[in-house]
Amino acid sequence: MTNEAVLGIDIGGSGIKGAPVDLVVGDFADKRLRIPTPTPSTPKKVAGVVARIVESFAGQLGDGPVGVTIPAVVTHGVTRSAANIDKSWIDAPADTIFSERLGRPVHLVNDADAAGIAEVKYGVAKGYPGLVIVTTLGTGIGSAMIMDGALVPNSELGHLEIDGHDAETQASAGAKTRLGLSYEEYIPRLQRYYDTIEKLFSPDLIVVGGGISKDAAKYLPYLKLHAEIVPASLKNRAGIIGAAWLAAEAAGRTDLLA
Incomplete structure (x- = not known):
């Protein structure tokens, strides 16, 4: 088992927040970074902010995946809706957009799903x-x-x-x-x-x-x-923690999980 961190990023209507997560203990491995959500919040502009967050923590991440939450329905890496973000996300190939911009595996999930899985794996449930x-x-x-x-x-x-x-x-x-x-x-x-x-x-x-x-x-x-x-x-940490957990699971990185 390793304590290599997995980065979780939570895209919101006003801010994009990220932190490396130690999935053995289920908590941040470093202080959270927040950058305001760009206007307009198009896929290209948001991917640029996500890239800045990834770069700021690159030394802690190894070659592991990145988990990203978004306020949208996500099916097979495609965003099918858009709540509090630009409508250009609707039917966007979001996984591909992020993966190509970041040069590493990205797992995109609905924001409430990420928070839910965090509560089940590490929180009250x-x-x-x-x-x-x-x-x-x-x-x-x-x-x-x-x-x-x-x-x-x-x-x-x-x-x-x-x-x-x-x-x-x-x-x-x-x-x-x-x-x-x-x-x-x-x-x-x-x-x-x-x-x-x-x-x-x-x-x-x-x-x-x-x-x-x-x-x-x-x-x-x-x-x-x-x-x-x-x-x-888990309050406002849940989305980031859940995104990281789901990214590790999707990548088959059971060595990173508790």
């Missing part, structure tokens, strides 16, 4: 059997489904239609802010959302992430579900 659903409450609702440690990608459970509405327009943290809701007013919306998740999937554990998870004591104890529901533990 570590060792939990069965179906774990991780949701991130932010501007929208991101989701990840992990069955016995294996990711089911691109679940997009924030876009379930509930009562005639796209779920995230009613139950995201962004909706709470937009509508000026108190937690007392917001809780019924969360209850309806998670009731639907439970009815459709019968998860064994639900993990709630996103910035609002820091206030979990104000709403999670009031949700009545069959499944256990808990706040995420």
Whole structure:
């Protein structure tokens, strides 16, 4: 087993963040670097910023893969949607764009999927059997489904239609802010959302992430579900850690994993 780091990079609407990750312990091996997301956030411009982050950590990475998260549905290295990034990402051959720009293997994943796998491998859901659903409450609702440690990608459970509405327009943290809701007013919306998740999937554990998870004591104890529901533990490190783990797995680098 080696402690060679794997670089994880998290592409967001306002910032692109990266750090080398020690996958044996599941934490950053160095301080995170953040560079503002370029405007417009086209594939070429974003790949240039990602290259700067890779170059800054090149001495720690060996010839290993790089894991990159993006707020989009990703299928076979192609980005099929674009949330908070330029619409030119839709149907872009993103894996190829990054790999050619960086000159090393790149594994691209949905940002919520990366955060979810990090919580299962190193966070609050570590060792939990069965179906774990991780949701991130932010501007929208991101989701990840992990069955016995294996990711089911691109679940997009924030876009379930509930009562005639796209779920995230009613139950995201962004909706709470937009509508000026108190937690007392917001809780019924969360209850309806998670009731639907439970009815459709019968998860064994639900993990709630996103910035609002820091206030979990104000709403999670009031949700009545069959499944256990808990706040995420890795906070804003989860995407980078999960991206690195998934990149190592995709490259067959089991020597890098715990």
